[in-house]
Amino acid sequence: MAGVVLNSSLMISAGKLHIGNVEISPNLVLAPMAGVTDSSFRRLIKELDGVGLIVTEFISVEGLTRGNLRSHRMMKFLPEERPISIQIFGHDPGRMAAAAEIIEEAGADIVDINCGCPARKVVNGGGGSSLLKDLPQLEKVLRRVRRAVSIPVTMKIRTGWDDSTINAVEVARLIEDCGGCMVAIHGRTRVQGYSGRADWNVISEVKRAVSIPVIGSGDVTTPREAIARLSETGVDAVMIGRGAIANPWIFRQTSELMRGDEPHEPQLAEKRRVLYRYHELLAGEMPERALTGKLKQMCGYFTHGLPGGSRLRERVFRSQTITEIFDQVDLYFDSMIERGVPPDLQGSAADALKQPRDPKCAEFTRAAPAV
Secondary structure, eight states: OOOSSSSSOOEEOOOOOOEEEEEEESEEEEEEOTTTTTTTHHHHHHHOOEEEEEEEEOHHHHHHHHHHHHHHHOOOOOGGOSSEEEEEESOOOOHHHHHHHHHHTTTOOOEEEEEEEOEEEEEHHOOGGGGGGOOHHHHHHHHHHHHHOOOEEEEEESSSSSSTOOOHHHHHHHHHHTTOOOOOOSSOOTTTTSSSOOOOHHHHHHHHHOOOOOOSSOOSSHHHHHHHHHHHHSSSSEESSSSHHHOHHHHHHHHHHTTTTTOOOHHHHHHHHHHHHHHHHHHHHHHHHHHHHHHHHHHHHTTTSTHHHHHHHHHHHOOOOOHHHHHHHHHHHHHHHHHHEEEEEEEEHHHHHHHOOHHHTTTSSOOOOEE
């Protein structure tokens, strides 16, 4: 299989891995992100291609086992999202096991246990990264869940609670000993939250310490960073989160680089189509009021780096309806496609930023086709 050379020392090829009996190909994973990786976003990423596994938002086992409708809606998925891992959080072994049974009955391919969330509310409830400080309780949870289901059980962790208690290797060995089929590691401590830089040296140590698949996560925002992490650390797969919101083509681009192909660079018209497609997917899942907030969120991430993107974001965030949002989106993209500059710029300022006009982009109409 062809590889892509990043520099004189790095080369990597597209790969696959098995989590239990579930084949993941390519070895690129969409990270679970609260408020982001709902079914609409997951399907959008799948449609854009290149992702091997997607993971849901984390779901409270208290909600699932007590019949909370919102929790059960969060668990729903469509066949085109497979292979899919449903992530749960909690601390009580009995409820964790019961939630895992519900997930298996729903047809999920994998059940994942969250042991990495740094949010105070989750930690104070004994779940998420608080389990990194209570390994006996973590072991009880793992063994109980493992006995309860036949599908693969995995866990997402952090490097430790803080810099003085880095215990990812110990936790990973415990996961393997309890029958876990994979460990995903975010390269920060709980105290770090999302500040600082991810420590991939710890992730590499974990990979050398266990025989189950290890997936690395943290600060992967470009295809070349993903490939570099795979090559440098030897992890079985890379998990991408925030980088996929800003650039939902990142999985496709990374897969293409792995094959030695030129990575796809979406044109402006395609970027606008993706926003419309995301709206279509959301419209089937939620009322307009909630949909408006989601669309604004996507626009906020999606327009970073675009000329005049900050002004577009301001206008989108002030919009009150879907129609107003797309009026602003269309105003921006029409100007960029036809004139090569944002709608706010004129004269010499516009000439300085002018982009080459793409005749293919100019053919785009508001009735955007699905991507």
